[in-house]
Amino acid sequence: MRIDDALAWANGELQASSSSDLDAKVLLCHVLDKPTSFLFAWPEHELDDTQKNTFIDYVKQRAKGKPVAYITGVRDFWTLTLKTSPVTLIPRPDTEVLVEQALLCASTFKSKTLDICDLGTGTGAIALALASELPTSHVLGVDFVADAVELATQNATLNRINNASFRQSNWFDSVGDAKFNLIVSNPPYVETNSPYLQQGDLRFEPDSALTSGEDGLEDIRNIIHLAPSFLVDAGALLFEHGFEQGQAVRNLFVQRGFSEVKTVQDYSGLDRVTLGYWKI
Structure with missing residues (x-):
């Protein structure tokens, strides 16, 4: 899963939220331990399996309403x-x-x-x-x-x-x-x-x-x-x-x-x- 694909998928999962785009970026930056600028500079960057699974888990937690700050800590x-x-x-x-x-x-x-x-x-x-x-x-x-x-x-x-x-x-x-x-x-x-x-x-x-x-x-x-x-x-x-x-x-x-x-x-x-x- 590439960064751009991950964000597109997350926005679909979080469509009920008015802050879905921001939430997805914050969660992905936390998983990658990178600044937001990295997402824009390297949209083709591939997540490894651990990163992919962690990101999917985080997005599903957010989709259920759990605050981003509690997910990332x-x-x-x-x-x-x-x-x-x-x-x-x-x-x-x-x-x-x-x-x-x-x-x-x-x-x-x-x-x-x-x-x-x-x-x-x-x-x-x-x-x-x-x-x-x-x-x-x-x-x-x-x-x-x-x-x-x-x-x-x-x-x-x-x-x-x-x-x-x-x-x-x-x-x-x-x-x-x-x-x-x-x-x-x-x-x-x-x-x-x-x-x-x-x-x-x-x-x-x-x-x-x-x-x-x-x-x-x-x-x-x-x-x-x-x-x-x-x-x-x-x-x-x-x-x-x-x-x-x-x-x-x-x-x-x-x-x-x-x-x-x-x-x-x-x-x-x-x-x-x-x-x-x-x-x-």
């Missing part, structure tokens, strides 16, 4: 390559907006040595992206799931990041009396009965990392209530949230006493990140 995020696992959410491009906003907040501090906390760190994507951009700061990532903490630690090693550490904790429960300049979180924010849970990749991702009560705001509400005890003066709290939750999250910030509260849109122009400062 990796996902690129920011400038990093991260291991993935079904125990955590798959890092998504829109979450990079949260990283961008956190870096803007970081730039407002005179000190170059900041303490940052990432709540519900999962793969460690947010924590590690911030740590890579702020090498003189320290980032603590916490997660309730022990396997997620182990995965994030592996991703720190994989990306040679030494200024991030990870700890098992139910939000702030195991943080002690630490104080942070920035607290960031991509918490569960999907409504428990949301129809989106039965669509696409969400069918395979852990509900515990997705849902948060009837309105999807249970965890955000809890974090906003607790966060001031763990922020320095003029410290910032930032969330990723659902595209219809911007106003509700802003209201929660204001009611708790945060200032300079604002919502930032993602790359599709939808509300995605809301932030506020404590005692500025």
Whole structure:
């Protein structure tokens, strides 16, 4: 089977998916351990039997709906390559907006040595992206799931990041009396009965990392209530949230006493990140 034949076959198998062409290329690049440019430069390249059988298996898994990131076990995020696992959410491009906003907040501090906390760190994507951009700061990532903490630690090693550490904790429960300049979180924010849970990749991702009560705001509400005890003066709290939750999250910030509260849109122009400062 040649590369061009393999891609044509895969597109036929994945025809129900709007991303079939991209999925096929990502899977084949992973099997060949080659960049996308190789597929275009060498369409006549023959797959050996092992590569062919592995690619067929991967495509059949994807045809059943399994996310590409769970099939390959990796996902690129920011400038990093991260291991993935079904125990955590798959890092998504829109979450990079949260990283961008956190870096803007970081730039407002005179000190170059900041303490940052990432709540519900999962793969460690947010924590590690911030740590890579702020090498003189320290980032603590916490997660309730022990396997997620182990995965994030592996991703720190994989990306040679030494200024991030990870700890098992139910939000702030195991943080002690630490104080942070920035607290960031991509918490569960999907409504428990949301129809989106039965669509696409969400069918395979852990509900515990997705849902948060009837309105999807249970965890955000809890974090906003607790966060001031763990922020320095003029410290910032930032969330990723659902595209219809911007106003509700802003209201929660204001009611708790945060200032300079604002919502930032993602790359599709939808509300995605809301932030506020404590005692500025």
